[in-house]
Amino acid sequence: MPARVQIREVGPRDGFQNEPERIPTDDKIRLIEDLARAGFRRLEVASFVRSDVIPQLDDAIEVLHGVDVPGDVELRVLVPNERGLQIALEHRDTFHDVVIFVSASETHNRKNVNRPVAASLAALERMAPVIKGAGLRCSATVATAFGCPFEGVVDPARVLDLASRLAEAGCDELGFGDTTGMANPVQVRSFFAEALRTLPGIELTAHFHNTRGQGLANAVAALDAGVTSFESSFGELGGCPIPPGATGNIASEDLVSMLEEMGVATGVDLDALLHAARAVQTLLGRPLTSHVLVAGPVDWSGGGARRTS
Template sequence: MSPELPSGLPATVQIREVGPRDGFQNEPETIPTAKKIELIDQLMRTGVKRLEATSFVRADVIPQLSDAVEVLHGIDVPDDVSISVLVPNERGLDNALPHRDRFDEIGVFCSASETHNRKNVNRSIEESLAGIDALVPRALAEGIKVEAVIATSFGCPYEGHVDPEKVFGIVRRLIDAGATEIGFGDTTGMANPVQVGRFFTDAIARFSGEVLLTAHFHNTRGQGLANAVAALQAGCTSFESSFGELGGCPVPAGATGNIATEDLVSMLHEMGVQTGVDLPSVLAAARAVAEVLGRPLGSHTLVAGPVEWR
């Protein structure tokens, strides 16, 4: 457990930057591979120690990430940065393993909502979990850490309320499969801070001794940072975010981006919680990706700049 501040907040948290995968996959215009490599190299020198670089998903499903191999072999990874890739199934793992020397972790996923899971991957939850059961031991045998992300953990755009007990049942299944980290995704930004506080209080009480618990919030309804604070106050010390507030679930309409890394870092530092991330460097990376995409981004700190006390 991290040392605590007088406020009761942890002194430090870790952040995984997911923009190069979760963010880029939702961009309609193809981002040149060379530009992806430049941006990832820039991000890896901001102080971020964990970064999700790409995904081994079918090219016809996510054309934007069809250059996964080229990206992995093109980036210049510092020794202290851990690279993860998303693998949707065993075929994805088969395609990733020949490049095992270029990444340290994989992400696998399923939804807590049957409807979302079927719309997202055309499988039932049980079918997805069975696939994860088969995939995780193979990854662990290769020395690869596994984050299992549960999408729609806080609500589903098709089914509405998602019972936390259903989510926790999936967590138990994923831990039993061998997952080393569980990510809870607020996939379409339906969570609120009271709900998040209760959820993480219960999740940490049940599972924190067994597996790393990570919060993954989207800012679809403007509550992403408030939800991050609620998770933090409940004891969560691991977060995922995306520079420039890139991202969003590609399935339902209107599902906008993840919380912005620079907004999260700015807020945490102002609260006295350290991340190891250099805010000006993240802002520079967000400005660079905005230039590549040719449009304004949702990040607030990118517009207003960091707080400067005088």
């Protein structure tokens, strides 16, 4: 097991995006600052998508200008296309990392961004050098990397081919998303072992969903293969759960709890993270479903029983 991993908290983008009720900009800013205070050094906080597509994220500029986080916290924005990148770059001093994305499966890509994979890839290959040229870090995510709800099996060779092209285009980090929670630990170990051989010297990030309860098992499988970069969402927010009511992203508090218990340092203070998760639960006005939020952290002092009784 590695001594330390990086966890990127994606709730303020991937989580909030799924919320039907408007979250006030000030609350977004406060929660992002809570998450930075909990110890996350990587936060995905905004998206430059068209506001008629995702109105919830139309305050990206206000959020980016409003947050006050320590200098070593890397803020990331998502851009869906070259137009979004153009707008984002007008505010390039407010963030550090841009994530661009493509689906490994043709049908998912068309349903998600209304164009073929080849067209998305070509655009990403144009965008990556622009992002790097602006002095920013460039991440790319391959969605449906472990299976597609529309096409079923996704060939790992196709995923790695896309990833190699994005690495050649200059990306600093490549993420692989189990977009609808189809991955299993054997598949994950095998995939990341091959990915680490194929893509040496580039950071590989695992993004799992807990749709079928296997999210943390997949995270351990990725760790076993040598992955040390993960993404998760506080309060188990987001991840476009399919069907509605299912689980989407793995919960940051569940991932942090497990890793710290395993002796793998995350840099995140679990109590402070739970404070942020409780704050967003209060704000959203519904019970959130992450396990550690409900059950509390493991207490090896024997005090857990008193606390919960």
